[in-house]
Amino acid sequence: MEDRYAFLAEWYDPTASLLRRYQLFFFPRDGSVEMFDVKNQRIFLRRTRYEDLNQEDLFVGNRVNVFSRQLHLVDYGDQYTANQLGSRKERTLALIKPDMVNRVGDVLERICSSKLLVTNAKMTTLSWKQAADFYVEHQSKPSSNLVQFASSGPVVALELMGDEAVSVWRTLLGPADSSAARKEAPLSVRAQFGTDSLKNVGHGSESLAAAARELEFFFPSTAGHGPANTAVYGDCTCCIIKPHALAEGLSGKILNSISEAGFHISALQMVRQSLQSPPETPRVYRGFLSQMMVRELSSGPCMVLEVQGAVQSFRRFCGPADPEVARHLRPASLRALYGDDRVKNGVHCTDLPEDGLLEVQYFFRILDG
Structure with a gap:
């Protein structure tokens, strides 16, 4: 049959x-x-x-x-x-520590190459208590140095899905001590980017049971009860990595391109848009052409970024909406590098200065509320 x-x-x-x-x-x-x-x-x-x-x-x-x-x-x-x-499909948590948040794109590229799928993502800053509560799950008395470091700046929590995801991610990470990783697993993430046993890029769940607990900590089934996002709602513009770009494994490359261009990503979150949007939807999503964009944004998960800086300068960096035009006029722009056509053009960015804050508030306050 x-x-x-x-x-x-x-x-x-x-x-x-x-x-x-x-x-x-x-x-x-x-x-x-x-x-x-x-x-x-x-x-x-x-x-x-x-x-x-x-x-x-x-x-x-x-x-x-x-x-x-x-x-x-x-x-x-x-x-x-x-x-x-379904027999081998697993979910696990990948927590990117403060020492690696500015290079999270490099980690995402390695995750993509390992055939794991990112199904949820959030940048957050843990309080001392939150960090202690998180680590007490697998250390009865987490060290004060570990808790202090984990709460010293933003972290990025990722939900990974794939065949034997728990062991695949832990193997990709490598030994906990970055020095040992350079000797024992030189191609691992910790060997390439880690400093020591504390500043060692990230954390990986030890088992399926631990993964379930840790994912619930960052992505709770009850809305509004997880750690808050890191949006600052000031001097900002909105960037959305579109579903087709996520499906093509381009999120890491796009994040790296944004950072290398000198822009600071102050918030990051994966969202799933509905075709039926609430009345607070920014006006950028209205109109005939916008309906095609909304259809693309609704076709799968998006990665939404709050980017610090002027709307106009980031819009120039994204390039013309049509990737073919972008490749002629601004070949180094995001849409020239990662776009397929006018709808699947890699990223959405805020067009008008007065819309920057509105779009960021929509994704990080209204949809996250």
């Missing part, structure tokens, strides 16, 4: 204010999909080819866009799918 993968998927219908459930079927032979309405017991979408959904997108917990509906995959639809796609 032909291979077919099945998932239980949820979609929030804003018109009816209902959470609708479907069985989503994916046929890898030709990339086609089919949807079955669970409540009404009828076919909702007959088998149709859909090029924007790939097998690597299919895992429990992910959100996928199928013909303008953002579906949350909440469970496997049958045992065959669970055995084929």
